[in-house]
Amino acid sequence: MAELRMPSLGADMEHGKVVEWLVKPGDYVHKGDLVAAVDTDKTVMDIESFQEGVVAEFLVDIGDTVDVGTPIARITATPAELQPSPPLTSNTFSPDARSPLAPKEPTPAHPGSPAGDVEEAGKAAPPVRHLAHALGVDVGRIRGSGPGGEVTRADVERAVAGPGTEAGAAPAAVGEVPAEPGERASHRVRSSPLARRLAAELGVELQAITGTGPAGAVTEEDVLAAVPPRERAPRELQADKPAEAPPSPVQAPEPEVSPPRGRKDTGKAETLRQAIGALMSRSKKEIPHYYLSTTLDLAAAMAWMQAANQQRPVSSRLVPSALLLKATALAAKEVPDMNGFFTKGAFQASAAVHLGVAVALRHGGLVAPALHDADTLTLDELMDQLRDLVGRARAGRLQRAEMADPTITVTNLGDLGVESVYGVIYPPQVAMVGFGKVLEQPWAHNGMLGIRHAAIATLSADHRVSDGLRGGRFLARIDELLQKPGEL
Structure with a gap:
């Protein structure tokens, strides 16, 4: 037992x-x-x-x-x-x-x-x-x-x-009551728990909805779209519905989001924000952070990627993030002081590199699930797994191991225009890497001035485990690996 x-x-x-x-x-x-x-x-x-x-x-x-x-x-x-x-x-x-x-x-x-x-x-x-x-x-x-x-x-x-x-x-066993046809059909519908719970709340039959998610899965948006707007909000919420506020200049509100769903998402986001805040507060109190940054020369990496993408269909083209993630995983393998856990007063290096990737959720907040054995993945495998991981994170279908065992975390805010980011270490990990926007910058090389693609990489590391010498070596190794993108 x-x-x-x-x-x-x-x-x-x-x-x-x-x-x-x-x-x-x-x-x-x-x-x-x-x-x-x-x-x-x-x-x-x-x-x-x-x-x-x-x-x-x-x-x-x-x-x-x-x-x-x-x-x-x-x-x-x-x-x-x-x-x-x-x-x-x-x-x-x-x-x-x-x-x-x-x-x-x-x-x-x-x-x-x-x-x-x-x-x-x-x-x-x-x-x-x-x-x-x-x-x-x-x-x-x-x-x-x-x-x-x-x-x-x-x-x-x-x-x-x-x-x-x-x-x-x-054949059915003796005495077994066969499921009703409607019951069988409803259990064939591919959907996330969030979509199923929302459908139950709103009285929507999942089998009547055409899914737009991966492999035809029914998403929360599909469920909401199947409900007439006036039927989405319970009567008790219609009476105290607040006046609509003008759209935010930063981000436009999502269309056709019902009041009860919006309130639920707001509550979830607030709870998530509180959990993240408590953990980050603990991290800053307990972990002696030190910070380093360097500017990565991405001229070779971008030229190689653009040439490779010309031979690929649009759906399988590489993005700069894939090269940055793979270089980070390989560097973490070579500099083990950045890859592992500090628990019970001691550091334990990890033999595997499980790369935590920060993902922004639709209802607000962040999670950082792991790309397992990222150093062993090809760039194509890394791209495929990254798409799958982000999709499942936003659909609420992550697995325990993906959240429990990242050995080092990467955050990339370049898509938002951020040029550099100094992260807070996620305990019990001992390092976090940040990447900023890939920009064309003036670059002097061998006495010649030109324009090159570059990005700022930052490291937040635990001084109980490493120092500036090891941290600098780690960032330098990322830069070195990006000079030979064909070998990643």
């Missing part, structure tokens, strides 16, 4: 709220399987199981906020240890009463019996189970076409495309 506990999803996290269960009692889970979505002060993140076994019962309800370390579910080693659990709420992930237990050895069954068929269904690798969850398909009802009856990606995709019952689905 093991307990799944509310994990710490960041140095500043003290509690979390369970907003969605991605499994149900009776499901067999493997290590790394996603089991729940948790709302922190920063964003909504998926958490995974650290044990393998059968989900016995939930110890907290959807909407409950509990401290880090609090048990939220029980997992047993075998189905035999299952104990009766209370009825599920309507907010749980799947309406099916039965789920695959996936024992190590197949349970004997009468040849040709429905139960025997179901016993063979539902075997799938973690990536396939993750895809099935994202598409709203129960792998336990799919008969796989892979080796040994394993469910493949193609099986999941066919199940989504098939009318009525999923293609290849196993």
